[in-house]
Amino acid sequence: MSNHDQKRLLLIGGGSGIGHAIARAALERGDQPIIGARDPERTAAALPAALHDVPLVHADLADEDSVAALAQEGPFDAVVSLAAASANGPIATLDRAAVHAAFDAKVAGPMLLAKHLAGSMRPGGVFVFFSGVAAWKPAPGLSAMATVNGAVAFMAEALAVELAPVRAVAVSPGIVDSGLWDFMGDDGKRDFFAATAAANPARRVGAPADIAGAVLFAVDNTFVTGTTLQVDGGGRLA
């Protein structure tokens, strides 16, 4: 691949789980990933060996100054926002601050990325926002995240129109073994994944590489904009 074809991908919240898989897939095909993290030093220390040469920049989607400063790292072919903050639990115990943090990470923060980085996008460039299957598969205790993830899908449609010809795409993962579920412990995770796989039409949980492939598809296919790529094993239908 010539330098001209090399794509620059800014991965906000890319210092863990699915972000690692996107960075690895980008490097493997000769692209240049850059990871944006709230704590670049801590994130660098946790990078797998294959990603040791990936540049890290400070990025906190709850801090507009840090978002604005990212323009110095451009131009970009893709700005991918993986950031998430959890606000799970029954409505009766809802924590207002947690709901705000969840919207900051997945909705307000990504809108600030659009505000400050749309002018740094190369022709054909794309913003990729992370939604999630909870939006299409609501369940008790997941109402806040279902709503946040649903907002991400509509944000991709709205920004595709407003930022055109810069593109905007949402990716909605199903349950993915990215490390996110490790808090359940080995037994809890095994049971959760077995139940998820049994219910999913794909009959398995996702791998981070499944999601990385969808992100690179969104980066490459310049006729894809204003839509949500459902990479959930059909879990929203289960």
Ligand SMILES: NC(=O)c1ccc[n+]([C@@H]2O[C@H](COP(=O)([O-])OP(=O)(O)OC[C@H]3O[C@@H](n4cnc5c(N)ncnc54)[C@H](OP(=O)(O)O)[C@@H]3O)[C@@H](O)[C@H]2O)c1
């Ligand atoms: N894994 C799944 O099963 C699944 C299912 C549905 C949707 N998703 C979505 O897929 C995306 C990636 O998930 P994952 O499994 O890779 O989870 P993850 O490892 O928790 O990744 C989330 C990343 O976001 C970063 N982050 C959080 N708040 C931020 C902020 N304000 N500014 C910048 N970065 C911030 C975190 O970094 P810190 O180290 O700074 O905390 C972390 O690196 C998320 O949006 C998630 O909701 C995942």
